[in-house]
Amino acid sequence: MTEDHFDVVVVGGGPAGATAAEELARKGHKVALLDRAGRIKPCGGAVPPRLIHDFDIPDSQIVARIKTARMISPTGRRVDIPIENGYVGMVDREHFDEFLRDRAAKAGATRLTGTFIRIERYGMGPHVLYRDKATGETRRLMTKLVIGADGARSDVARAEVPGGDTIPYVIAYHEIIEAPAAFADYDPDRCDVIYDGAISPDFYGWVFPHGAQASVGMGTGQDGVDLKQATADLRVASGLADCKTIRREGAPIPLKPLDKWDNGQDVLLAGDAAGVVAPSSGEGIYYAMIGGQVAAQAAASCLATGRARDLARARKVFLKEHGQVFRVLGAMQNAYYRSDDRRERFVSLCHDIDVQRLTFEAYMNKKLVKARPLAHLKIGVKNVAHLTGLVAATRV
Structure with missing residues (x-):
């Protein structure tokens, strides 16, 4: 079994994990970014101008610029809300997440592709065991700290952080389709949000343009809902039933930040693993990247001082800034x-x-x-x- 040594191992290469890895690498720490290849999270892909500015996202990653949001009620009433003095950017997670991972690697992080197995402890610190995707070999990473950014059903959270196995969530499902030419029910510059119990009994459905593609989907926290049928019904209602389907994706989306983001010792959570998706809207990319940033800052502080209690700063800083909005x-x-x-x-x-x-x-x-x-x-x-x-x- 091979073994490498790092200051921090980040488990999960989505926006939270990639941001944390990049930030720590730029601070001069030796960082491993462990990610499973081939997984694309279902996501409408909306990012606010503040994210684009704060995280220096290039225009090449913005596949659409939304100027209007349309709210659609159960009776079919439509309310168009213009976005004044700006736009909402849209990204394609297939390419956006890879851009963030690549940027972390260029900053100095070591990219590893494989599946997290568990954390073991002996000697001077935790050891992260993972199965290498290319060889199937079990490998061991010796580290000082671990950042778990592996999603709403985080294996790191469930094993290491109190309450990490009880996070509430909705299941999101969407289909990426070839976008049609503009017509009465589809505008490439408009996001549609459908509040209709026939599509989702407790959340909402959406049609979000992605340039040459579009995301059509819904979410629910209720058992027994046929997500694929609800999405098919939404496509029919939106005049998109005949558009070519490119891919289908589903995943849980957390609804509430966890009460603890660290284990008081050597593990800290970020992004969906910490529960930082905005209620009501389900917006997660911006909050994931902020979560990765504050996790990196807390980890860097812990490495500098040797105080495990510094890990708790991540949650405190995040909620001080965003808790009221949540x-x-x-x-x-x-x-x-x-x-x-x-x-x-x-x-x-x-x-x-x-x-x-x-x-x-x-x-x-x-x-x-x-x-x-x-x-x-x-x-x-x-x-x-x-x-x-x-x-x-x-x-x-």
Whole structure:
């Protein structure tokens, strides 16, 4: 059995793991990035301008620029929300994730392709065992720290971090199709979000353009839902049934950050493994990359000081910046996703210009907007009115 020595082994090469590996490598640490080849996470692919700017994403990775978001209610009502002063970028995870992994390698990280087996401890630190994809050989990596960025059903989290085996999640499924020419129900510059219990009883469906391709899918946390049939129904309803299917993908998406992201010793979680996907929207790429960044910073601090408690800084820093957004979005999901009547009212609320502006300002900048308190007050009053049934859902 071969053995190599590293400061940090990052398990999982998605946006969180690749970002963590790149950051640590740029700090001069010896880093291994272990990833399973061939897996592409089902994802709408939306990234806000702040991610593009903060993480220096080149134009070549942006396959579409979305200028409008369309909300579609259970009764088929459509609310188009223009994206003012910018756009939402779309990436293709097949190429975007590989770009991030390659960038980490260029920064100095050692890329390894294989399947994580377990962590063993003896001697001076943890040993990561994995099965090499090319040879089938079991290999051992000696390291000081491990960052688990291996998804919502993280093997690292389940084995090493308290509560890591109980994370709540929805199952997402999508089909990548050849995009048609623009027509009444499909606009290459518009994302459609479908709030309809016939497609998803507790989440939503989507049609997201990816340039020459498009992602069509849905998510649910309920057992017994036929995800493939729901997606087929969505394609029919969207006029996309005859488009060529390129690939099909499914995976869990976490709904709540874990209470602990580290084991108090030598393991730290990042991205989906830590549960950092935004409630209500399911947005995960930006938060995964921020999660990878703060995990790298906490790991670097731990390596410098020798204090295992420094690993807990990752969660503290992340939630200080984004915890309020997660709480608000979680409350929104709990309030509006429970029934078609609630979903109808939610789409009706989206007619409001204050809701539209504040929603997208918060999305683009990744923080709750506090500049217009009167608008927040108006939204709060309307929100209560819709939830209590004091007003009827607007029919358009």
